[in-house]
Structures are given as structure tokens and as C-alpha cells.
Amino acid sequence: MEFEFWWLLALPLFFSLGWLAARVDLKQLLAESTxxxxxxxxxxxxxxxxxxxxxxxxxxxxxxxxxxxxxxxxxxxxxxxxxxxxxxxxxxxxxxxxxxxxxxxxxxxxxxxxxxxxxxxxxxxxxxxxxxxxxDDRYRQPALRALLEIYVREREWERAVKAATELERLSGVPFRIEIAHYYCEMAVKSQLANDTHSARFELEQALNANKNCVRANVLLGDLEAEANAHSAAISAWKRIEFQKPEYLGLIAPKLLNSYRALNQTHIGLALLQTYLQTYQLTSLLNVLFEATLAEEGAESAAKLARNELIKKPSLNTLDQLLQARAIVEVSHEQDTQLMQQAVRHAIGNRTAYYCEHCGFKAKYHHWQCPACNAWEALPAEPTTI
Ligand SMILES: [Zn+2]
CATH class of the missing domain: 1.25.40.10 (Tetratricopeptide repeat domain)
Structure with missing residues (x-):
């Protein structure tokens, strides 16, 4: 292989260029630091x-x-x-x-x-x-973020929708969940002012913004039930199964009330049974147990609790079984009540909703975390620790 001698000439040239570059940088740095x-x-x-x-x-x-x-x-x-x-x-x-x-x-x-x-x-x-x-365009995004925070804190929902929509367009970050909740907040306000027409429109907007907005269907059902349109209320709540079924426990008491108003309690109970079999939610079992106890008596309620206990051991269900048995077996009532007290003591007050963002512990479900203001950060079902 033939060696190219001109490379030898090029090498010192590269070295001196590098040295020069380093010196220039160093000079600039020194000037800045002084x-x-x-x-x-x-x-x-x-x-x-x-x-x-x-x-x-x-x-x-x-x-x-x-x-x-x-x-x-x-x-x-x-x-x-x-x-x-x-x-x-x-x-x-x-x-x-x-x-x-x-x-x-x-x-x-x-x-x-x-x-x-x-x-x-x-x-x-x-x-x-x-x-x-x-x-100034450079400050538009941070300014919008701050403004959005202010609008939410001051509950100015129309402005919040506008700011979030523009922020979404500028940043490419989706704000669909939040926008849907802003519309829900507007609907709650309209409903309180007895403006059902606006409330209905705002709930439609919420579902347009986010088709999985469970809260919009919860509120739509409330609106119908309040107007005694119980069939319409039931169909709104039933749609939640196809959005996020984990929220079914939250609306189970409402569903049952509307079925009761239509004199169709047994259909309501059967529907909750189907939900329970499919989704295994503790809150559903609680509603179903209380309703079965009230509608069909302690034998049926005990059977329900026993079947669930066989499927999954749980202190909560054991408590229900004992409660039903105390009613059925009057002769052993005292023993059963003692057992139930022990179980209740063991369960204590250990169920709560924990915010996924900040860890805030809430006794009831909130759509917006009371501590960090994040939307849908609390789970649909309470956690037992
Ligand atoms: Zn939080």
C-alpha cells in the first residue's frame, strides 16, 4: 500500500486549528466569567x-x-x-x-x-x-398553564375550557379529561340553577370532549332521575359499563333507587348481580347485600355473602355473612354478634380513596383531588389497607 506523504503535512495543520479553537473558547469563557x-x-x-x-x-x-x-x-x-x-x-x-x-x-x-x-x-x-x-409567543404556553390554574381555582369554567383547548393546540399535550370535567362543572352549576336545558347541553359537550367521561353519564342520570324520568336515568347509568366498569359500584345505589321507583326492584337486583359476577367490585357487593337483606330477607343475603366468601376470602364479606346469620339464627344471636364485633374491629376504618398523584387520603370519592386538584386521580373503588 502506498503511503500518502501529504498526510504528514496535514496533521500539524489540524493540530494548530484545534489549539486555536480551544484558545478562542477559553478566551471567551474568561471574558464571561470576569x-x-x-x-x-x-x-x-x-x-x-x-x-x-x-x-x-x-x-x-x-x-x-x-x-x-x-x-x-x-x-x-x-x-x-x-x-x-x-x-x-x-x-x-x-x-x-x-x-x-x-x-x-x-x-x-x-x-x-x-x-x-x-x-x-x-x-x-x-x-x-x-x-x-x-x-409574546415565547411566554404563551407557560402563561396559559398559569391562567388555567387560576381559572380552575376561581371556578371560571368557560375560560378554563378556552385556555385548555389553546394549550392543547400549542403543546400537543391532550387535555380531554380536564375539559370534560370543566363542562361537567358547568352542568352542575346549571342544574343547581334549575337550568336543565343548559345542563344537558354541557353534559353533551363533556362527552364530545371525552367519550369516556363517566361523570357526564352519572350527572345525566341524576338529571333524568330528578325529573322522574327513571328509565332514561337507568340507560344513562348503564352506559358507564362500556366506559369504565370499575365505576359501577359508585352508581349502584342510584340504579337501584330508580328501579325501585319503577317498581322493578327485582330487575335492578338481577342487573347488579350480573355486574358483580362480571366485575367483582367490593362496593357492588356492599350495595347488593344491603338491598338483598332489605328486599329478600336474611336467608337470601346470607346465601349471597356465603357464595362470595367461597370465591374470595374477605373480612368485609365475612362481616356481612355474620350480620345475616345473626338475624336468621336467633338462638345463636349473641355468639354471632360477638364474632361480628371482632371482625368489625379487625376491619376498622381502613378503607379510603388514595390520590394517585399526591397520596391524599379521602373518605369519599371525589372527581377532583381536594389536595392537588388533579382530575380523576382518586380510584373508583376505595382501597383497603
Ligand atoms: Zn392529589
């Missing part, structure tokens, strides 16, 4: 080691030495916010806004920071006004 006060690096160091008080001190010093640097101000402001010292953040950003030499772009950037301060401080009106005034 422009930043030493206090800035001290502050960074405190941040890394989680000494936030000292970091604030160092950054404040850096800001004083370098009053023109917006980035330094923003760093200090966000540190104030994170530490809960929102007053100081607001003061800092308001002072910046008073500077005459700010360019329009910089003014928007400072306003965006100030809006975040107001949001954190709970000054929602001011935050809302400022976020809405941010007329």
Missing part, C-alpha cells in the same frame, strides 16, 4: 450545597454589584419565590420594571416573572391580568 461577580459563583456554590439563605445573600450581593444583569435578578427572584419570600420577589421585579432603560422584550420577561410571584402569593386577580397581557 463579567460575573465572584459573589455569583459563591451563590451557585451555596445553591448546590442547599444552603439557600447563604445563596440568597450571595446573589443579592451579586445583583448589587451588577445591576444591569437581568439573569441575575431572575435567579434571585426565583430563589425568593422558592423560599416562600414572595414579597421580596415582587419588590425586586417591581423595581426592575421601573427602570427606564429596559427594552420591550426585557419588560415582558420581567412581567412574566412578576406574574409568577403574584400567582405564588395567591394574588390571583393581579396574576391573571398580567399573564393575559403577556403578548
Amino acid at each position: 463579567a460575573l461577580p465572584a459573589a455569583y459563583f459563591k451563590g451557585l456554590n451555596f445553591l448546590i450545597t442547599n444552603q439557600h439563605d447563604k445563596a440568597i445573600e450571595a446573589f443579592s450581593e451579586a445583583v448589587q454589584a451588577n445591576t444591569d444583569s437581568l439573569e441575575l435578578h431572575f435567579a434571585l427572584g426565583s430563589l425568593f419565590r422558592r423560599r416562600g419570600e414572595v414579597d421580596r420577589a415582587i419588590h425586586l421585579h417591581l423595581n426592575l420594571l421601573q427602570k427606564k432603560e429596559l427594552e420591550p422584550q426585557q419588560r415582558i420577561a420581567v412581567s412574566a416573572e412578576l406574574a409568577q410571584d403574584y400567582l405564588k402569593a395567591g394574588l390571583l386577580d393581579r396574576a391573571e391580568e398580567l399573564f393575559e397581557s403577556l403578548d
